[in-house]
Amino acid sequence: MTAEAACEVVCVVGARPNFMKIAPIMAAFRDQPIAAKLVHTGQHYDPAMSDSFFEQLGIPRPDVNLEVGSASHAVQTAEIMRAFEPVLDAERPRAVLVVGDVNSTIACALVAAKKGVKVIHVEAGLRSFDRAMPEEINRVLTDQISDLLFTTERAALDNLKREGVAPERVHFVGNVMIDTLRGHLDRAVPAATTLGGKPARGYAVVTLHRPSNVDNPEVFRALLETLGQVARQVDVVFPIHPRTRATAERFGLSALLAQPGIRLLPPQGYLEMLGLTRDATVVLTDSGGLQEETTALGVPCVTLRENTERPITLSEGTNTLTGPEPDKILQCFADILATGGKRGRIPEYWDGRAAARIAEFLRSWLDADKQRN
Numbered sequence: 001m002t003a004e005a006a007c008e009v010v011c012v013v014g015a016r017p018n019f020m021k022i023a024p025i026m027a028a029f030r031d032q033p034i035a036a037k038l039v040h041t042g043q044h045y046d047p048a049m050s051d052s053f054f055e056q057l058g059i060p061r062p063d064v065n066l067e068v069g070s071a072s073h074a075v076q077t078a079e080i081m082r083a084f085e086p087v088l089d090a091e092r093p094r095a096v097l098v099v100g101d102v103n104s105t106i107a108c109a110l111v112a113a114k115k116g117v118k119v120i121h122v123e124a125g126l127r128s129f130d131r132a133m134p135e136e137i138n139r140v141l142t143d144q145i146s147d148l149l150f151t152t153e154r155a156a157l158d159n160l161k162r163e164g165v166a167p168e169r170v171h172f173v174g175n176v177m178i179d180t181l182r183g184h185l186d187r188a189v190p191a192a193t194t195l196g197g198k199p200a201r202g203y204a205v206v207t208l209h210r211p212s213n214v215d216n217p218e219v220f221r222a223l224l225e226t227l228g229q230v231a232r233q234v235d236v237v238f239p240i241h242p243r244t245r246a247t248a249e250r251f252g253l254s255a256l257l258a259q260p261g262i263r264l265l266p267p268q269g270y271l272e273m274l275g276l277t278r279d280a281t282v283v284l285t286d287s288g289g290l291q292e293e294t295t296a297l298g299v300p301c302v303t304l305r306e307n308t309e310r311p312i313t314l315s316e317g318t319n320t321l322t323g324p325e326p327d328k329i330l331q332c333f334a335d336i337l338a339t340g341g342k343r344g345r346i347p348e349y350w351d352g353r354a355a356a357r358i359a360e361f362l363r364s365w366l367d368a369d370k371q372r373n
């Protein structure tokens with residue numbers, strides 16, 4: 001093997017929602033085989049936000065950890081770029097593969113594109129059409145500089161065409177995060193174990209961390225008061241993101257986290273969260289991933305946002321958008337308690353084989369690329 005062939009693809013992860021996406025891709029690369037190395041930017045670094053996912057999902061230890069940690073968007077993105085460039089110089093891969101829409105995604109894609117290294121984006125083409133979301137900026141820009149774009153739902157291709165991305169670069173392969181869900185469902189930790197017994201009256205899983213919900217004290221307060229109302233009818237199980245806890249303290253809202261019926265948990269491992277979600281009466285969230293996971297599991301989901309970049313969870317899945325208004329949330333919650341919520345069906349290609357499709361396609365793409373150069 002030549003030195004250049006030692007690493008064909010550098011894969012990048014940085015933040016919690018990346019880990020369940022990269023796990024099946026690394027496994028499929030081993031099967032193909034595709035020679036890959038894994039770079040962790042260190043955007044998320046707490047053991048509960050990072051290490052536990054590597055252990056539970058069997059992700060190989062990162063070959064490199066850039067250890068950038070937390071900072072403003074500009075500083076975090078810049079630090080990742082600065083630290084990633086020498087890795088590319090040393091590895092000289094044919095391509096860099098990024099997943100999702102976090103700051104690590106755009107930072108590493110940009111470094112690669114400027115160095116003439118091909119960029120592969122997994123979960124391309126999703127759009128909330130809300131540029132106030134930091135992730136939307138990351139999505140649009142990453143897709144513009146990607147050479148190969150793998151999508152999770154068909155609407156993504158329309159979004160990309162509208163932005164001038166050549167359709168021949170875009171490949172509909174399905175959802176790698178759902179590969180992970182399917183592959184681990186039988187090992188999910190039952191909610192009764194995590195909660196020390198399943199609440200007899202049922203429970204709602206809540207997650208909240210989007211700046212639009214937790215960075216404005218009025219919005220955040222109203223949301224927490226609404227959770228207090230929900231907790232009158234079912235237990236509220238709330239694995240709280242570190243930034244949400246810190247913001248609640250800063251705004252003097254900590255007492256609302258201690259309302260009767262609300263059970264705060266630290267960030268959960270993948271298998272614990274999967275079990276909590278599977279066994280829940282309802283999920284209330286502003287997460288992107290949970291909207292898809294609830295659709296795959298057939299669990300009703302109330303999305304506390306005005307928009308979603310994952311419209312198939314609305315049209316085919318179990319998801320309903322309410323935004324952050326208390327009345328809308330409580331109405332939707334009441335409907336779900338009364339009717340059991342939307343039935344939903346499993347979207348096309350959310351079948352546990354998305355990563356295998358990616359690896360198969362990439363193997364021939366890399367071989368063709370080798371012949372061209």
Ligand code: UD1
Pocket residue numbers: 015016017043044045046049070071076101102103104134135209241242243246288
């Ligand atoms: C990031 C992603 C978001 C994703 C979320 C999942 C961007 C723009 N945002 O948001 O899309 O949904 O991850 O969690 O990339 N912190 C810790 N420990 C950690 C990591 C973070 O305590 O291991 C705290 C720090 O106070 C940090 C804050 O969380 O400042 C925000 O972390 P950051 O990675 O900047 O963004 P997230 O809000 O986690």
